[in-house]
Amino acid sequence: MNIGLTGGIATGKSTVSQMLVKRGAILIDADVIAREVMEPGHPVLQAVRERFGPDVLHDDGTLNRKRLGEIVFSDPEKLKTLNGLTHPAIRAEMRKRMAAYEAADPGRLVVVDIPLLYESGLETMFEQVMVVYVPRELQLKRLMQRDELTLEQAEARIRAQMDIEKKKERADILIDNSLGMDKTELQIAEFWRNKVLL
Ligand SMILES: CC(C)(COP(=O)(O)OP(=O)(O)OC[C@H]1O[C@@H](n2cnc3c(N)ncnc32)[C@H](O)[C@@H]1O)[C@@H](O)C(=O)NCCC(=O)NCCS
Numbered sequence: 001m002n003i004g005l006t007g008g009i010a011t012g013k014s015t016v017s018q019m020l021v022k023r024g025a026i027l028i029d030a031d032v033i034a035r036e037v038m039e040p041g042h043p044v045l046q047a048v049r050e051r052f053g054p055d056v057l058h059d060d061g062t063l064n065r066k067r068l069g070e071i072v073f074s075d076p077e078k079l080k081t082l083n084g085l086t087h088p089a090i091r092a093e094m095r096k097r098m099a100a101y102e103a104a105d106p107g108r109l110v111v112v113d114i115p116l117l118y119e120s121g122l123e124t125m126f127e128q129v130m131v132v133y134v135p136r137e138l139q140l141k142r143l144m145q146r147d148e149l150t151l152e153q154a155e156a157r158i159r160a161q162m163d164i165e166k167k168k169e170r171a172d173i174l175i176d177n178s179l180g181m182d183k184t185e186l187q188i189a190e191f192w193r194n195k196v197l198l
């Protein structure tokens with residue numbers, strides 16, 4: 001049994017995924033895999049260095065995430081290039097882990113957290129897609145606060161993704177995370193009660 005979990009940047013995917021894990025789901029997080037393929041020695045990091053230049057690495061050979069983020073989130077063409085280098089490896093690893101977990105314990109819910117699920121057309125990989133939604137203004141506020149970004153930087157990151165309202169329309173399961181955590185917890189509890197019907 002599996003679901004894809006998505007939303008916009010800072011709408012609360014990690015918050016919701018932790019609530020599901022607490023109830024017994026297994027989590028695969030695309031952001032974590034994205035970090036793994038950017039570790040020194042991985043061919044993806046090598047390709048990123050070749051394409052974007054040695055300036056995107058620190059002296060010790062690790063990725064300078066801040067610098068690369070500044071480059072790609074202010075230039076859609078460069079972001080596309082980066083996605084072309086990273087996404088195939090991230091997707092392959094995700095598929096591998098999903099298959100392994102589902103084979104090991106078919107009754108257990110596997111949750112795959114992918115910020116760019118709809119942008120990458122990955123809906124068909126999942127039985128259902130859960131969208132964690134907050135209105136854009138609140139998304140902007142939470143993003144600026146959490147990552148200490150300026151208004152301009154935060155808006156650029158939000159613009160790099162599909163409009164959250166569009167994701168809301170496409171959702172099979174919608175979680176509104178705009179109120180307190182307790183209200184979100186109630187929605188997750190209800191989903192968990194009904195999930196046998198998936
Ligand atoms: C550009 C990088 C180095 C910036 O690192 P930084 O530490 O500032 O951000 P972090 O990785 O924590 O991502 C934070 C959020 O940004 C958004 N985001 C990240 N990459 C992308 C992207 N390619 N397109 C749109 N949004 C993105 C996601 O919502 C993500 O949850 C990093 O995001 C990266 O390596 N991105 C490419 C890999 C990728 O596409 N990851 C997205 C998940 S598959």
Ligand SMILES: Nc1ncnc2c1ncn2[C@@H]1O[C@H](COP(=O)(O)OP(=O)(O)OP(=O)(O)O)[C@@H](O)[C@H]1O
Nearest residue numbers: 008009010011012013014015142146177179180181
């Ligand atoms: N219901 C809520 N009420 C208030 N703050 C919240 C709520 N849910 C999440 N937050 C806060 O909003 C911020 C974004 O949440 P979270 O990190 O879970 O988002 P995310 O979608 O996983 O982000 P990313 O796309 O960057 O991975 C965090 O600082 C979190 O503590």
